[in-house]
Amino acid sequence: MRATLLHGPHDVRLEDVPDPVVQRPTDAVVRVVAACVCGSDLWGYRGVRPTGEPRRVGHELVGVVEEVGSEVTRVRPGDFVVAPFALGDGDCAHCRHGIWTSCVRGAAWGAQDKDGLLVDGAQGEYVRTPFADANLVATPGMPDDAMVPSLLTLADVMGTGHHAAISARVGAGSTVVVVGDGAVGLCAVLASRRLGAGRIIAMSRHADRQALAREFGATDVVAERGAEGAAAVMDLVDGVGADAVLECVGTRESMEQALDVTRPGGFVGYVGVPAGGPELPIGRMFSGNLNVAGGVAPVRAYLPELLSEVLDGTLDPGRVFDLQVPLDEVAKAYAAMDERRAVKSLLRP
């Protein structure tokens, strides 16, 4: 089969690799119907993180089950499934607490699992999926092709935006600020609306993303950044600060901006992968009762709930994809996101 490998900065290639097969009785092999490029994939692509040996990439996919191991009972060949970006066994204490990302037997797409067996990257034609019964969530019947982008967001960005909102306790009437206008930030706006937020202030400098944020439920848009951006937000909220601030970037600057606009007793819900490890200023958090919750999103836990709303048409996060290309053109998909010509690129094998 063909799959994408990252060779180094600005060098992704589609190559021939071995076809995946069922290796353990709990495995399934899934044919990828759609995958995509994540903001976090750009770190390796940009050389921010060294690549080392060429490696398989991609961690978001929807597809059709091709083959299952002897112990797989909940999904069947032919099922259309959504897969979460982090794989758990569904059975350990952490999975049972809903934190699938901390599974003691967890695995990641594109890397070796705890037994040393490769789990294929999602940006390819097929993937071996460990713990298939636990991870794969099947739709009832084959969904319409137009629904594929929204289903694909449930593998990561929609569940991640939702995790930011849940972590920050967004609820009926909340005043929310969303820091970051990438796919996750836009989904965080949508998640906040869904949870009943009364006011949603999106921080965005790009006209197209501002427009989508408004369609997703943003009541206000602030284009300024840093201290100016924080001041503009504080003006909107009468100097009090927001109940919930969703930090969807991961830099020191974005976290500072988030803390700057959180009201005393409020929550920063953060899901931006910390880039370079900014540390949190506990003295400032202490004096203002600024709470910080979140982390790598356990999207599998949210999948059933969000899936049902995508299927019934009430949730349409797929609009974050503004580029669709065949898998052959994966290099274009990366370049478009790298050069900010696309919010998020969808790949069709």
Added chain:
Amino acid sequence: MRATLLHGPHDVRLEDVPDPVVQRPTDAVVRVVAACVCGSDLWGYRGVRPTGEPRRVGHELVGVVEEVGSEVTRVRPGDFVVAPFALGDGDCAHCRHGIWTSCVRGAAWGAQDKDGLLVDGAQGEYVRTPFADANLVATPGMPDDAMVPSLLTLADVMGTGHHAAISARVGAGSTVVVVGDGAVGLCAVLASRRLGAGRIIAMSRHADRQALAREFGATDVVAERGAEGAAAVMDLVDGVGADAVLECVGTRESMEQALDVTRPGGFVGYVGVPAGGPELPIGRMFSGNLNVAGGVAPVRAYLPELLSEVLDGTLDPGRVFDLQVPLDEVAKAYAAMDERRAVKSLLRP
């Protein structure tokens, strides 16, 4: 009147100072019935924080209202009242959100308020109380003298332990670890029991404090500290980690110990004043979904609820006081806590 001043390291003195009077129509003057020494008072006493000019000290008191300003309507001369350690106006957005410690017109005992008028320290005979209606909570009638210690804990340590537990979302069946066996840590044990925790692991090296922790509801005691202590706790919880960890110390070591024993998705509820400003390791928090909530406790918000249980005898936090001395002997009260001969010293003017 006489009041305590901190002159410098290991130098507290009871001195004659001007009698407080009503200066604004919202003030009350309260005769102090009991005050106490706080762990945080020891920072100045030990020279960890420079003292500068001699200054009034003490921020925990119960007393009897002596005189009220013309706009005070909710408390009357003769009322027995509990005062919170931080003073708010009860009316700003932050107070209305329950975060009295962030009041825009807030004041602190022993320091000048925002109009430049001194608010007396609590370790004295009388205090001027700004925003008396908002801050002072009266008991129905004069309480029995034996209840005074428990009432006094509502000014700070019981409300602070409760804030740690609330911030960490302690609820029915929670597994809780309490880091710190000072008065706040012991009250955090009691607060956890009150909130229905299923298991409470107290970390304490001192036999007398271990005994009180058990009486307050601790189901397990771990005497080890640091990495050894964390390992001992993890053994008790089958390697999973606790749902809620209450950090009641405020050092880098205690916060690390707290993060070490929090399960993925769990909460550290912290109320220890950050000593030297340890920063929080966001990379580690992110990957484990370790949430950090809390801060300086808005005890005024919790006062009515906790007061009713002290009055009906179901809550007895006053047992954290293991030394009672007349105000004359305030220097002894400090020395006993400094030398760890007492958990907490109560002063009777």
